[in-house]
Amino acid sequence: MSFEELRNKYEEFIYNSYNTIIDNDKFIITYNFKIPGLIEFNPKMIIPKHIITNNNINKEFLNNIIFHIGLIEMISYYKCCCPSKIIINCGSLNKEQESFIKKLFYNGLGEFFYVNNITIDINDLFKIEYNKTSNIIEDNNFIGTGNLIAVGGGKDSCVSMELLKDLDSYPIIQNPKEVQINCVTASSINLDRLITFERYIEKDKFKELNDKGFLNGHTPFSSLLAFELYLIAYLSNKKYIVLSNENSANEGTVLGTNTNHQYSKTFEFESDFVNYTNKYLHTDIHYFSFLRPLSEYQIAMLFSHYDKYHNIFKSCNVGSKNNPWIWCGNCPKCLFVFIILSPYLYKDKLINIFNKDLFDDNSLLSIFKELLGETGIKPFECVGEVSEIKYALSKTISNLDDNLPVLLQYFKDNYKDEIDNLLSMDLEHKYNDNNLLPKEFNDILKKELDKYV
Numbered sequence: 001m002s003f004e005e006l007r008n009k010y011e012e013f014i015y016n017s018y019n020t021i022i023d024n025d026k027f028i029i030t031y032n033f034k035i036p037g038l039i040e041f042n043p044k045m046i047i048p049k050h051i052i053t054n055n056n057i058n059k060e061f062l063n064n065i066i067f068h069i070g071l072i073e074m075i076s077y078y079k080c081c082c083p084s085k086i087i088i089n090c091g092s093l094n095k096e097q098e099s100f101i102k103k104l105f106y107n108g109l110g111e112f113f114y115v116n117n118i119t120i121d122i123n124d125l126f127k128i129e130y131n132k133t134s135n136i137i138e139d140n141n142f143i144g145t146g147n148l149i150a151v152g153g154g155k156d157s158c159v160s161m162e163l164l165k166d167l168d169s170y171p172i173i174q175n176p177k178e179v180q181i182n183c184v185t186a187s188s189i190n191l192d193r194l195i196t197f198e199r200y201i202e203k204d205k206f207k208e209l210n211d212k213g214f215l216n217g218h219t220p221f222s223s224l225l226a227f228e229l230y231l232i233a234y235l236s237n238k239k240y241i242v243l244s245n246e247n248s249a250n251e252g253t254v255l256g257t258n259t260n261h262q263y264s265k266t267f268e269f270e271s272d273f274v275n276y277t278n279k280y281l282h283t284d285i286h287y288f289s290f291l292r293p294l295s296e297y298q299i300a301m302l303f304s305h306y307d308k309y310h311n312i313f314k315s316c317n318v319g320s321k322n323n324p325w326i327w328c329g330n331c332p333k334c335l336f337v338f339i340i341l342s343p344y345l346y347k348d349k350l351i352n353i354f355n356k357d358l359f360d361d362n363s364l365l366s367i368f369k370e371l372l373g374e375t376g377i378k379p380f381e382c383v384g385e386v387s388e389i390k391y392a393l394s395k396t397i398s399n400l401d402d403n404l405p406v407l408l409q410y411f412k413d414n415y416k417d418e419i420d421n422l423l424s425m426d427l428e429h430k431y432n433d434n435n436l437l438p439k440e441f442n443d444i445l446k447k448e449l450d451k452y453v
Helices: 003-009 059-078 095-108 110-115 155-164 178-187 203-211 221-235 267-280 296-303 317-322 332-345 348-354 362-371 386-398 406-415 419-423 439-452
Strands: 012-023 026-035 039-041 044-048 085-088 127-130 147-150 169-174 195-200 240-243 286-289
Touching: 012 059, 026 059, 039 203, 044 221, 059 095, 059 221, 095 110, 095 267, 147 155, 147 221, 155 169, 155 178, 155 296, 155 439, 169 178, 169 221, 195 221, 221 240, 221 267, 221 286, 267 286, 296 332, 296 386, 296 439, 317 332, 332 348, 332 362, 332 386, 362 406, 386 406, 386 419, 406 419
Parallel strands: 012 085, 085 127, 147 169, 147 240, 169 195, 240 286
Antiparallel strands: 012 026, 026 039, 026 044, 044 195
């Protein structure tokens, strides 16, 4: 069925309830969502009880955070047929709060709309109705210390851990994999400080719907993580929530538009989230992206000096589905990471990481062209800006002789008139002051950058 047919047949999405229990050593949160006439969903979040060190929890405030997590968790389930009405039975929002949620749904589903050929105005996406009123609850007595550092297992979070390991830092991982834990171990942060938690989605129900032709696609996971980490920071008395999103995430995936695979990693979302939580979840918890002042290129420059992570880190989404230890060597993410590290690690060190020379694989030419912006659409992956990709390639070529592998030769042949101008960009010295870093963190990042430029 089409988008319009699904919306007409299934007009309502109900956020019915959330339920919390402590079962032995676990704090379990269960949500109930319903699409009348179709299906019910009961996703869960499970947090180890031992991380709850806040002895002065305001239960109303706690429930308000949990309610908000459910608002964002809805997106994954709402997308299957995009009903025109959302009914909320366990809380309410004012008009400004509604605007935040609608904007997040609309922009966070931008890739989903694009891939499914859906055109709709933000004001027509859905209306919200409430069957319960709720007040804005604050906890002004909360006093947090220390940093939660979100760890994904890629180069970015490794850089953040490396630079913040000597502060009061606690790595945190959702649904931990061995690769992520090994990155924490390599950082030398004591594993006793590692915080893990679980998110359970109903994969079988998703598969059933997908097999029947219901809609599917990308959702803004990082926005859900933001609210989840806010909850855990509150439960564990942490002051700072540290992400590793970079300035490069701000560039749209469909060039020249707002359609961005990384919307919930952009500075726009980060600012919106901070403004929203400051006003509606007001407490002394600070969310920011430590690497926001830097480009992907600069992060790669720093990471190239941290050898201990080079044979551990992974960010290949294709490989991780089959074997968390491999880079598949055939996807956009693999090629992007290979490119961005190439000015510093090409050739032998990169081949050791990826087990082949991706620059010498002609089958990657079409992906290469997408990364260069030639098609007008970058791959729907977390990749850097077109300009910094070209800059990295120009730097790599300048380090080599004329015997170039196929992809570098393609770039040299087709961009020979641009290479000198590209090299003059001097990306190593860029620093984006449009960020939310507290001064202490800003000073640490600038000091590290100065070491290598």
